[in-house]
Amino acid sequence: MTIAVGIDIAAKTFDMVIRRSGKPSKPSxxxxxxxxxxxxxxxxxxxxxxxxxxxxxxxxxxDLAVAIAEAGLPVSVINPKSFRHFCALKLNGTKTDGVDAALLAEYGERMAPRLWTPPRDLYLKLRDVGRQINRLTHSRTQAKNRLHALTSTHMTLALLIEDEQEAITMLDRRIDRLTQAALELIEQDQTLSRHMQNLCAAKGVGQATAIAVLAELMVLPDSLKAPQVSRYAGLDIRLTQSGSSVNRPARLSKAGNAYLRSALYMPAMCAVRHDPRAKAFYDALVSRGKKKMQAQCAVMRKYLTGMWACIKDETAFDSSQLFSEEHMKA
Known part of the structure; x- marks a missing residue:
């Protein structure tokens, strides 16, 4: 008897359906x-x-996939787009957690997807530390904005300003402590150390960016192609245009890994200012009518492609491999 299991994941719960010889169970x-x-x-x-x-x-x-794999069970983690196509072929119009779990079980029975290999424990630890640094950095930015607002008026109580300053100091200490922890994790592994050095060869990429990028990319399967990594990061543009009256600024779709996008934004801006090839590429896109955000996103994609190549090929970041010399001649 063939048994396939589908698990539909949510933030706080997950549903499981067991499919025995073509017949699904009720979801648990x-x-x-x-x-x-x-x-x-x-x-x-x-x-x-x-x-x-x-x-x-x-x-x-x-976390669940890692636990199942470590238990010696055959777990497959599939691309959501591939699963959507499977659902479309099944002409299924109902979408609930239980229905999705049943369809995932059927996918496993019919498609025989390849087994998933969990990332190394060291890489998972680095990812968790990197994401916490990102969250704390975001909180520090918010605190600095609040402090600016508080100091913009003479009516603010000195106590409030002092309180916000203390919060920023504490966030600085926490970020420094976690950054040191991330560096110690990287030093434990020669491969990570080489990747760190290779990434820092890029314009605008320093210690903080390299840690954030490594934290996200090292847990990905090394079989992924550069376009797949770009889609994973959600580096696509959303345009809102209608008729002659609606023409809103282009924005990132924000459908993907927010930690990667956050890590790439400032290095791409720095590259446009200080890397002649990146600047020529950016200017060429803008001159062809692209929105500035679209051009910025294109530089971010190029940078991510270069960083992924650094990790896969263990070579130093080289912008000449990303940006065409033709743009320099324009």
Whole structure:
């Protein structure tokens, strides 16, 4: 008897459907906690399924996928776009967690997806530290904005200004401590250390950016192509244009890994100012009628492509491999 399992992931729970010889069970719901993971793994070990399928949904799938893989069970993590195409072929118009879990189980039964290999524990630790640094940096920026607002008027209590300054100082200390922890993790691994050095060869890429980029890229499968990594980062532009009256500024779609986009934005801006090739590429796009945000996003994509090449080929970042010399002649 063939057994395939589909797991639909949400932020706080996940639904599981067991498909036995073509017949799906009713969905079972588990909490997204270590206890919930342990409960489902205990059940899966008794079933001995041929395939366990889940989508690469945000960040919520990773802990469960790692736990299942470490238990020696055959887990496959599929691209959400591939699953959407499968659903379209099935002409399924209903979308609930239970229905998606059943379709994932059927996907595993019919498509036999390849098994997923979990990232190294060191890389997962670096990712977690990198993301916490990102969150704290965002909080520090908000605190600095609040401090600016408070000091813009003479009516503000001195106590409030002092309180905000203390908060910023504490955030600085936390960021410094976690940055040091990230550097110690990188120093433990020669490959990570080489990647760090190679990334820092790029204009605008310093220690903080290199840590953030490594934290996100090192947990990805090394089989991914550069365009797949760009889509993973959500580096596409959303245009809002209608008739002659609606022509809003172009914006990033923000559908993808926000940590990568955050890490790439300032280096791309710096590259446009200080790297002649990047500036020529940017100017050429703008001269052809592209919005500045579209051109900025294109530079970010180029930079991400170069960084991914650094990691895959273990070579130093080289902008001459990304930007055409033709733009320099214009």
């Amino acid at each position: 719901t588990f909490k997204q906690t270590p206890a919930g993971h342990a409960a489902v793994i205990k059940q899966l070990k008794k079933l001995k399924p041929r395939s366990i399928v889940m989508e690469a949904t945000g960040i919520y799938y990773l």
